[in-house]
Amino acid sequence: MSFIQYLVSGLSLGAIYALIALGYTMVYGIAKMLNFAHGDIIMVGGFTAFTAISSAWCPVWLSVIISIVVCTVLGVVIEKIAYKPLRNAPPLAVLITAIGVSYFLQNAALLIFGSDSKNFPSVVKNAPPFMLVYENSGVKFFTSPVDTADKLLLTISMETFVSIVVSLVIMAALTFFINKTKAGKAMLAVSEDKGAAQLMGINVNATISLTFAIGSSLAAVAGVLMCSSYPLLNPYTGSMPGIKAFVAAVFGGIGSIPGAMIGGILLGVIEQISKAYISSQLSDAIVFMVLIIVLIFKPTGILGKKINEKV
Amino acid sequence: MSEKETMMLEVKNLCIQFGGLKAVDNLNMSVKKGQLYGLIGPNGAGKTTVFNMLTGVYKPTSGTITLDGENITGKAPAEINKHGIARTFQNIRLFKNMSVLDNVKVGLHNAQKYTFIEGVLRLPRYFKEEKAMDEKATELLKVFELDGEKEQLASNLPYGKQRKLEIARALATNPKLLLLDEPAAGMNPNETAELMKTIRFVRDEFDMTILLIEHDMKLVAGICEELTVLNFGQELAKGVTSEVLNDKRVITAYLGE
């Protein structure tokens, strides 16, 4: 397989990481908390879509919507029950609560679905892959299998294609929402200074709920996309991607929205490239190593703001 | 030469720039040994920035700082403290979750010579020095009438006492020069009067040189011997307190045209 092939699969994985990292970073920006349970929302999204698709009556598009709705509601409910009472508590207390929520979601899923992995049906299973083939006359484009293996440049599966396109569209929409709409600006204001935002008449509670809602719906989309590309689904499916997305968010500068996008995509690419060229077993270690090197030279991540304590 | 020897602090052509902003521009200041010197000026004039450069929190863009004949420009905060500058902070910075006594004992840290191993194995020197430090710290607390509260958490002290504890902690490091950043902030007139007494007492009892930032003109006029007035990062006036306070430019700077 060619380098470009790995690059494309890295982009697709990275786009999914970016979606999860966006949720992480938005929640961090606004609630100043590390939402360790965020990864498990992905898993809930995956199981919800799985259950819906498995039932005969539900078309795929509806399953995805159901999954988004369930996760959005779940995210808001979790915030109201578990995090809101701790808004003025020390950060560690909130972190432990988030860990508790994570345990809760994992074990609830374990009780309902059991521990063995489910085979997730792709949401785009009937679509053929794209193939780019190099011929004398230039690069040609096929959507059905072609018998030109030696000249094959690149195969892009429908899953990969959808992951990249959907993620890009969502990121563009999110950027527009945050910078151009009233609710989005309110989110920026609350993350800058909760007290001042409240004095300016912004409903802080509603804004925080909205942030959790958006973050969780992104996680649901990420869950469906991820399970389509990597179809094994079990109660712990979300936990490692959650941690990786956390890494991506820190990598890009936690709290920064463009940072999360860049961090997520870079992380996916680094992971796939090191899997291909170094060692698949060590790819996670390499991802963390890159993070550590970046942070040592740029202690607040790629796009992170430098915060100086006023003396 | 003879004049130089009696100087505790000499600041020459001190500048610092944050981005395009010159926060302190070409400051010259000399504080004699044993002097009570005031650094005043309107809000945002750069007074605390000067303190931060003197104590190594910020590195000056240019200029030199000389303490008792030693060039300390650009050294790290802990190093500068070991050279003999101790300070308090405008927004009180105590070790909130430690007892009042322990706050002072942290100040005595570098006076304690027992090693990590001696501490962990509880060798005789640990007990000897800890006992001596307890006594010394209690003595210091007595000066500020805090010895009754020494087992309390620092955060449980009322505001005025927190300010005093900060001074006691700074003195524990056995400095040559003490920097006080708005010591009377948030105090009522009675407390301020008492604070003035304490500051004079510290100067006399500990043979201390004191440089202070203050907005309370009564305190400044009451205890400072000389003043430097800063405005927009530049020196506006300098000299004996009574003259400086009557200077037209100073009054304009404070009250406006």
Add this chain to the structure above:
Amino acid sequence: MKKTTLNNLITCGMVLAFFAIFGGLSAAGILGNKLSGLLVPIGIYIILSVSLNLTVGILGELSLGHAGFMCVGAYMGGIFSTIMQNVITVSWIRMIVAIIVGGLGAALFGLIIGIPVLRLRGDYLAIVTLGFGEIIKSIANNIYIVSDKNGLHFSFANAVNPDIIDEATRQDIMKGPLGINAPQDTNLLLVVIVLMITLVVLMNFIDSKSGRACMSIRDNFIAAQSVGINVTKYRLSAFVLSAAFAGVAGVLYSHSITSLVSKKFDYNLSILILVFVVLGGLGSLRGSVIATVILYALPEIFREFSDYRMLIYAIVLIFMMIFNNSHASEILKEKVSALPIFKKRSANAAGGDSK
């Protein structure tokens, strides 16, 4: 006597009494195999939680890589014992040397990791320590060591080439993902002795100028520098000490199970220990001890309800955190501390909760 010293003695006494009572019951056969089997891991987990409390509670830095240091100790000690099995035949001597090897090895890793990492603070430090823990785990998962009459053969990522090994004298020491099989040298008495040493060293460290320096850094970084505290030195020394004891716990652990695999040391283990520390109270070693005993033992005891126990555990965790930080608990705490027996709460033990 100083209040802190008295408090520390009480904590040590509690630990000794706990292990004496349950160790005795176990020896007399009253406790049953299942509960007896919990005593050694409880002791090991207490070492882990009190040592993590040094970093999180006393130094005030969130570390999510404690399991990584435990992993270093477990493997180094385990490899040492496996190789030395026929050289040092007296098991307790071999074990003591292994503990020292594992502890020093973890301390060395703590130093190497601490120097770059401690430039960071807060959440950045947390993710980087988590990353290091995962890196250590992955690397341990890929090391192969075989010994034969020609000496030791190392390999990374792939099994050692069988052609270069003398099959007759072959002994597999480390088998990549299959880990190591260290000799079973850990016993309850040894664990309790090591645990007591750990407690005493940590208590003495905290109640000395080093501990005060660490707490001052936790409470106010800038003020600590302003009174001449060498911030880097003390942050590093607390971090290294904490890593060393995690390594010691690792050695005890690898010698208490038949087969050690690196999967065990993932970030979930670090988080589990962190939960013990936070629920026990930041900066309070006694709290860590109590929380570890209760939180480790309960899910094990209630294994019959296996499907529901972790779910209940999660709910309890969430509600404990919410209750702990609620107004109701403030009132309750005031009422309890007003009782005469609780009148003497030490300032040192109050920890950095409000940071």
